[in-house]
Amino acid sequence: MTVNIAIDGPAGAGKSTVARAAAKELGYIYVDTGALYRAVGVYALKNGIATRDAENIEKMLPGVTVELRFIDGEQQVFLNGENVSGEIRTPEASMAASDVSAIPAVRSFLFDLQRDIARKNNCLMDGRDIGTVVLPDAQVKIFLTASPEIRAKRRYDELIAKGSAVSFDEVLEDLKKRDYNDSHREIAPLKPAENGVIIDTSYLTFEESVSKIIETAKEILDE
Ligand code: DC
Numbered sequence: 001m002t003v004n005i006a007i008d009g010p011a012g013a014g015k016s017t018v019a020r021a022a023a024k025e026l027g028y029i030y031v032d033t034g035a036l037y038r039a040v041g042v043y044a045l046k047n048g049i050a051t052r053d054a055e056n057i058e059k060m061l062p063g064v065t066v067e068l069r070f071i072d073g074e075q076q077v078f079l080n081g082e083n084v085s086g087e088i089r090t091p092e093a094s095m096a097a098s099d100v101s102a103i104p105a106v107r108s109f110l111f112d113l114q115r116d117i118a119r120k121n122n123c124l125m126d127g128r129d130i131g132t133v134v135l136p137d138a139q140v141k142i143f144l145t146a147s148p149e150i151r152a153k154r155r156y157d158e159l160i161a162k163g164s165a166v167s168f169d170e171v172l173e174d175l176k177k178r179d180y181n182d183s184h185r186e187i188a189p190l191k192p193a194e195n196g197v198i199i200d201t202s203y204l205t206f207e208e209s210v211s212k213i214i215e216t217a218k219e220i221l222d223e
Contacts, residue, residue, distance in 0.1 A: 003028065005124040005217055006131035009144035010190060011094070011178050012151030014201050014209055015126045018144065021206075022213040023124035029070055031117055033127035033134070034097060035077040036110045038088035039066045041096030043079055051099035058105040066110065068117065091159070091166070091174060098178045101128075102185040128182055131193030140217045143192035144209075146202040148176055 005028065007019045016032055023030035043064050044051050051057070067078040076085045087093065100106045107129075114134045118125060127134065131141035146154075152172035159166050182190040192198055197216050201209045 002119065003122045003140075003221065004118045004135050004138040005140040005142065006135050006138040006193070006196075007124060007126045007142045007144055007213070008128055008130050008132070008190065008193070008196070009142075010151065010182065011175055012155040013144045013146050014151075014154065014206070015144055018201065018206060018209040018213065019124055019126045021210045022217070024073070025210065025214055026122075026124065026217065028122045028124045029073065029117075030075065031068065031114070031123050031125040032075055033110070033114055033125060033130065035068070035075065035085070035088055036066055036113065037097040037101040037106070038093050039077050039079045039084055040064060040106055040110070041098075041100045042084055042088050042093050044100060045092060045096050051096040052102075054103045054105070057100055057103050061105060061109050064109075066113065068113070091164075094178065095174065098181045102181060102187065104187050107187055128190040129188035131196050132191065133188045136193075140220045141193040141196035142213060142216060143196045143198045144213075145198065145200050148172065148179065150202045151175060 007015055009015055020030045041051055044057060044060065047060065049056050049060055065080050069076050069078060076083055077088060111134065114125065117123060118135050125135060131138055149172065152168065152175045155175060156166065156168050156171040159171065199212050204212065
């Protein structure tokens, strides 16, 4: 049986950076499931399909192939054979991902792919519903969070470093809107798993957050 660590939490809690580093240290593959929703969102944007139009999004799905490949241990996301790992990181793609992720057909479309990776690999899988829906039997379930202002500041710094001309208020507003969308949708809303461990990284450094995840996982796995 493989070891599965589920890490869920809101946008900007540090999941992608902190969780990736923790996975590396544990020797597990790191699976960023948000990339899958982003790829579906990007497909809709490219094809002029409104990202909240559940009926048309559902109709487009048979034409969509999303695939994760691990190249040198790094996850790359392919959309209909094309590597879109860079393209899925824009603010438009974030919002599109949040929109399409509320559509049940999109969630079931991506479900098997996620389960399959976890069945075949020791992995640390990051998302919104991994511990609650995708991998309810994961040995370790962590809910990684931080205050909205701190998460927005981290996201803002990342975007500025990439050369984006965003304002902090814009980033904070987007983040709050996404938090609301992600935790109020009817299907698989963002919430801590019942038997999950909550880690608040608001006042932890990057290294402290990584250590906390590793300690928590080791404690549970050693039991
Ligand atoms: O983690 P992220 O910011 O890349 O995720 C993008 C969007 O995808 C997010 O707003 C909610 C959605 N998502 C989801 O619904 N379930 C997941 N397991 C991962 C992401």
